Amino acid sequence: MTQAVRVGFDANPICGDRRGVGWYAYYLLKALLELKEDVEFVGYVKPGSCRTGLLEEWETDSRLRWVEAGRLMMRWRGALDRLDLYHGTNFKMQTVGRHGGLVTIYDLWLDRHPEYSSKLFGQQASFYRTRRTSRRARKVITISESSARDIESLYGLPREHITVIPCGVSDDFRPVLDTIAMTQLRGRLGLPTTRYILFLGGADPRKNHQALLKAYARRSVLLRDYSLVLVGEPVHRFADMRQTARACGLEDRTVYAGRQSVADLRLLYSHADLFVFPSLYEGFGMPVLEAMACGAPVITSNVTSLPEVVGDAAMLVNPEDPEELAEAILRVLENQTLREGLRAKGFERVKLFTWERAARRTLALYRELCGEPHQVRYVR
Numbered sequence: 001m002t003q004a005v006r007v008g009f010d011a012n013p014i015c016g017d018r019r020g021v022g023w024y025a026y027y028l029l030k031a032l033l034e035l036k037e038d039v040e041f042v043g044y045v046k047p048g049s050c051r052t053g054l055l056e057e058w059e060t061d062s063r064l065r066w067v068e069a070g071r072l073m074m075r076w077r078g079a080l081d082r083l084d085l086y087h088g089t090n091f092k093m094q095t096v097g098r099h100g101g102l103v104t105i106y107d108l109w110l111d112r113h114p115e116y117s118s119k120l121f122g123q124q125a126s127f128y129r130t131r132r133t134s135r136r137a138r139k140v141i142t143i144s145e146s147s148a149r150d151i152e153s154l155y156g157l158p159r160e161h162i163t164v165i166p167c168g169v170s171d172d173f174r175p176v177l178d179t180i181a182m183t184q185l186r187g188r189l190g191l192p193t194t195r196y197i198l199f200l201g202g203a204d205p206r207k208n209h210q211a212l213l214k215a216y217a218r219r220s221v222l223l224r225d226y227s228l229v230l231v232g233e234p235v236h237r238f239a240d241m242r243q244t245a246r247a248c249g250l251e252d253r254t255v256y257a258g259r260q261s262v263a264d265l266r267l268l269y270s271h272a273d274l275f276v277f278p279s280l281y282e283g284f285g286m287p288v289l290e291a292m293a294c295g296a297p298v299i300t301s302n303v304t305s306l307p308e309v310v311g312d313a314a315m316l317v318n319p320e321d322p323e324e325l326a327e328a329i330l331r332v333l334e335n336q337t338l339r340e341g342l343r344a345k346g347f348e349r350v351k352l353f354t355w356e357r358a359a360r361r362t363l364a365l366y367r368e369l370c371g372e373p374h375q376v377r378y379v380r
Helices: 020-034 074-080 124-136 145-155 179-189 209-218 241-247 262-271 286-293 306-310 322-334 336-350 355-370
Strands: 005-010 039-045 064-068 085-088 101-104 139-142 162-164 195-200 226-231 254-258 274-277 298-301 315-317
Touching: 005 020, 005 355, 020 039, 020 355, 039 074, 085 355, 101 124, 124 145, 139 145, 139 355, 145 162, 179 262, 195 209, 195 262, 209 226, 209 241, 209 322, 226 262, 241 254, 262 286, 274 286, 274 322, 286 298, 286 306, 286 336, 298 306, 298 322, 306 315, 315 322, 322 336
Parallel strands: 005 039, 005 085, 039 064, 085 101, 101 139, 139 162, 195 226, 195 274, 226 254, 274 298, 298 315
Antiparallel strands: none
C-alpha cells in the first residue's frame, strides 16, 4: 500500500500500573513510531489520562494523536476518527475501523485455571467475552506458539486466524556492573550475603515461588553463602511468600524486594549469581530474556512458552519437582563453565527478540488487513 494507514491503538495499558500488558503496549507503540512509516496512530486512553503527565514523552510525534474516550463512547470512535483499523492491545476490541480490527491475546492462564480468577462471578463470562472478541477480530495476535495452541484449542479458532509475533527485549536491560550502585541497593534491601539467587513474579501462584523456596530448603546447608531475593508483591490473595519462607525455615535467608524500578531491576539481574523462574504457565516469559540480556544465567520451566523462548540458553526443569530444581541450582552454581556458557548463549538468544522486529511484523499485518477486502463478521 502507498497511502497512509490510520490505526487506532488501545493505549490504556500504558497509562495504568504497567505490568506485562502495559510494557507490551508501551514498547510496541514506541517501536512502531520509530519505524517512520506512513502510518498514523490514534492512541485511545480513558478520560483524564492525558493530564497525568504519563503521555508527555509522546507529544513531539505528529503521527500520534491522543483521544480521551470512555468505554461507552469507544463504540463509535472508529467511524468518528476515520480509522482504517483498530488494534485492541488488552484482550478487548472496543471499536473497529473500515477494515475491522485485531486483538492481542497474551495467554489463557485464567481460562486454563479459573480457580485463580479474582472476578466476583468467576471466569466464565470473561472466557465467553474474549472468545467472542477473538472470533470477531480480523486476526488475533499472540506472543508465542504455546499461546497460539491454547487459543486454537480453547476458543476453537482456525490456526490461520492467529498470528504469532513474539515480544522484544528493551534496550533498558543490559549488563550494569556498577559496584557502588549495587552496594547501595544491597543496603536498601538488607541483603544478608553478597551472593544471591534472584526470582521475579511475587506471590502470584503461577509464578511458583513455592518451588524455589522448597528447592533451596532442600540444599540450604550447601547454599548458605547465597540469599534469596524475591522481586514482586509478597502477598497475593492465593499465596504469601513470607508464609512459605517461614514454613521452609528460610526467614533469615530471604529478602522480599517488592516491585523495583527498571534501573534497580537491571542491577539485580546484572549482579545475580543465578536467576530462577519456575513458572507454571507463561504466554511468553519476558523476565527470562531480561535476565539473559543483563548477563544472568537462567533456570526456568520446561512447560508452556518458556522452552520456545529460551531455546538452549537456559537450564530447563520440571516446575513441579523441587528436587529437580534443587539439583539444577547446585549444578549451575558449582560449575563456572556451565554458568559462563549459559551467559554467552543468553546474550546470543536475546538478539532474536527485538521490539523493532515485533513492530515490523505488526505493521506488515496492519498493511495486509488494510489491503484486503473486508467482510464484517457477525458473531453470536
